[in-house]
Amino acid sequence: AQKITQTQPGMFVQEKEAVTLDCTYDTSDPSYGLFWYKQPSSGEMIFLIYQGSYDQQNATEGRYSLNFQKARKSANLVISASQLGDSAMYFCAIGGFQKLVFGTGTRLLVSP
C-alpha cells in the first residue's frame, strides 16, 4: 500500500519569501509518480508539479520546484517568491497505475 505523510498542518510565510512544504511517502512499487496539488477555498484541486521516481533531475514549474530525495522517501515542494494568491491547502500525492493517494494537506497562509 502507498502512503503519504504531511506533518505540517499549517505554514506561515511573508510575501516574496520562499517556503518549503514537507512530504514523505511510502511505497513498495519500483515505479511511481509524485504530485503536488493546490486547493483554494473554492475546492478545485489544481495540479502544480510532477516528479517521476526514475527522473534524475528535480522537477521545476515556474515558481514551484520539487526537492526529491529518493533515499529519504521525501518529495518536498518549494515555492519561491510567495504571493498572496498562494494561500491555500497544498496536497502531496503518490500515484501508481493512476490511482492517487493523498496526504492530509498543509494549509499555507501568505501574509503581506
Add this chain to the structure above:
Amino acid sequence: DAGVTQSPTHLIKTRGQQVTLRCSPKSGHDTVSWYQQALGQGPQFIFQYYEEEERQRGNFPDRFSGHQFPNYSSELNVNALLLGDSALYLCASSPGWAGAHQETQYFGPGTRLLVL
C-alpha cells in the same frame, strides 16, 4: 480548451435517498476517476473508469457505483445515503489508461454533497 466540468455544484439530500453526480472530462481525456474528500481530509479514491468499465476501485461500499458513457463522461451514483457521505466529490480525468504513473490527473471543481 474546456477543463473538467462537474454538476451540480451543490446538493442537499436526506438520509436514505439516492444521488447522481456528473462529470465531463477534459478534452482529449478518456479516463475518469472519482474521489471523496471529507472536511479536513485529503481526497480518497473511489473508482476509475476507462472504456466504459470500472478499472480500479478503492475501499468504498457497493452503495457507490458509477458509469462511463461512450463520450467519456461519467456518473457517480450513491444509494441509501448516510450522514457520513457528506463530502466534496471530485472528478478527475487523465489522457489514457496506460497503466503509467506519469499520466497526470486534472480535477474538476467538485460537487458539495450535504446529507441531512
